[in-house]
Amino acid sequence: MPRKKRTAIKGSDPAYTSDFSQPLPTHKVAEKPEPIPSPTVPSTQPVKPQKSEPKAKAEPAPKPAPKPIVKAAQPAAKPDVGEKREIALSAAVKIEQSEKLTALEAKGISAKDAITLAGRRAVEQFEPKAAFVEKTDTERMPMRQGYKSTKRIPAAMLDQLRQEHDPLGLSSDGAMMRGQFEPLFWSCLDAVIEELNSKY
Secondary structure, eight states, X not given: OOOOOOOOOXXXXXXXXXXXXXXXXXXXXXXXXXXXXXXXXXXXXXXXOOOOXXXXXXXXXXXXXXXXXXXXXXXXXXOOOOOEEEEEEEEOOBHHHHHHHHHHHHTTOOHHHHHHHHHHHHHHHOOOOSSOOOOOOOOBOOGGGSEEEEEEEEHHHHHHHHHHHOTTOOSOHHHHHHHHHHHHHHHHHHHHHHHHHHHO
C-alpha cells in the first residue's frame, strides 16, 4: 500500500518555537495602554474682557459732632492767710496768785493743775495783735512755776514787730508776744481759782 505524503507546512507560526526553555504562549488578551491625553492647544482668538459693573462710590461716614468741652469746676481759692510761725508762749504766776494757789492746795487741789487749766484757756483765747506791748513790772514767781505752751503766729506780724522794737534780733519771738499773752493768762488764772474755791 502506498504511503501517504506528509503535508508540507509552509510559512512560520510566531507562537510556535522549538525552544522549550521559553514560556509557553498564553491566550490572554493583552491590556491596552490608557491613551495619554494630548495637551490642549490654547486658542489663538483674543479673549474678550468681561465688563464689570461700575462700583458705587462709598460715601464717607459722617464725622461725629465734636463734644462740648466741659471745664471742671475749680475749687474756690482760699484767701492767703500768710505764713505762720510757731512760737513759744510763756507766762509767770504773780506772787498774789501764788498765795491763792497755796490755799487751794490746802483743800487738796493741785496748784499745777489750776495753772495748766488757766494756761490752756489763755492759749485758746489769745489773738495776737501787730502792736507791741511791753512786759509789765509786776512781782512774779520763778518761771519754773509758770506756764509754757506754743502757738502759730503770722510770720509777717512777728517780722514787723522785730523791725520796730528789736532791730538787733536780741529777743525771741515769744518775748515779742509775752506782753500781750501774760495779762490774758493772769485773768484766766484768777477765774480758775475763783471757780475752784466755789466748788470746794
